[in-house]
Amino acid sequence: MNILLIDSSARIGASESRKLGERLATRFGEIPDATMCRRDVNQGLHVLSEAHLAAYYTPANQRTVAQKELIKVSDILIEELRTCDRLILTMPMYNFNIPASLKMWQDLVMREGETFDTVPTGIVGKLKHKKAYIIITTGGTGRASPDNMLEPLTRLFLSGIGIEDQTYIHADNLAYNHENSFKAAQRQIDELEI
Numbered sequence: 001m002n003i004l005l006i007d008s009s010a011r012i013g014a015s016e017s018r019k020l021g022e023r024l025a026t027r028f029g030e031i032p033d034a035t036m037c038r039r040d041v042n043q044g045l046h047v048l049s050e051a052h053l054a055a056y057y058t059p060a061n062q063r064t065v066a067q068k069e070l071i072k073v074s075d076i077l078i079e080e081l082r083t084c085d086r087l088i089l090t091m092p093m094y095n096f097n098i099p100a101s102l103k104m105w106q107d108l109v110m111r112e113g114e115t116f117d118t119v120p121t122g123i124v125g126k127l128k129h130k131k132a133y134i135i136i137t138t139g140g141t142g143r144a145s146p147d148n149m150l151e152p153l154t155r156l157f158l159s160g161i162g163i164e165d166q167t168y169i170h171a172d173n174l175a176y177n178h179e180n181s182f183k184a185a186q187r188q189i190d191e192l193e194i
């Protein structure tokens with residue numbers, strides 16, 4: 001079983017979302033044939049330019065060497081997703097939404113013909129038979145708050161690429177209720193059936 005762990009916090013050692021992701025990764029590590037791929041989207045990604053979009057929409061066998069080079073990062077990230085069976089996404093809430101680093105990753109992996117197809121009724125995701133575990137940490141915005149834009153957008157994004165099986169783990173309100181909230185998330189991770 002291939003596990004892909006994606007972290008996005010700007011913090012490294014002190015990051016609560018990364019700690020919880022690590023805890024879940026350790027649980028998957030108990031599975032005998034598990035392999036782990038790690039991706040820190042806070043490092044080395046880029047925003048899309050017009051040239052990237054032109055390369056995306058050039059048929060693969062007609063891309064220039066420069067275009068192939070341009071979309072190499074996107075190709076690598078998509079391959080990581082394609083080959084994983086379980087996806088762990090960790091994300092702090094930044095300004096009611098996902099961190100910009102994670103949005104860059106989304107824009108790099110959401111590619112027509114690669115991760116979704118367009119049909120007359122909308123889009124159909126191509127990444128099937130995968131499960132996603134989404135770990136969300138927040139300072140003061142509760143999971144049920146209407147200000148929580150992060151979760152509905154994440155649901156939409158993942159189902160857009162075909163990943164319908166999504167389990168959410170919240171450590172919310174950490175600025176006000178750290179001990180209870182963090183422990184509850186740890187417990188949820190420890191009790192997950194994986």
Ligand SMILES: Cc1cc2nc3c(=O)[nH]c(=O)nc-3n(C[C@H](O)[C@H](O)[C@H](O)COP(=O)(O)O)c2cc1C
Nearest residue numbers: 009015016017092093094095096137138139140141
């Ligand atoms: C730039 C920035 C924006 C933030 N925006 C919010 C927010 O909109 N709502 C919220 O509840 N917490 C917000 N926070 C707090 C973080 O979500 C919270 O501290 C979280 O636990 C950080 O996760 P981490 O430890 O993995 O970095 C923000 C933190 C930063 C650094």
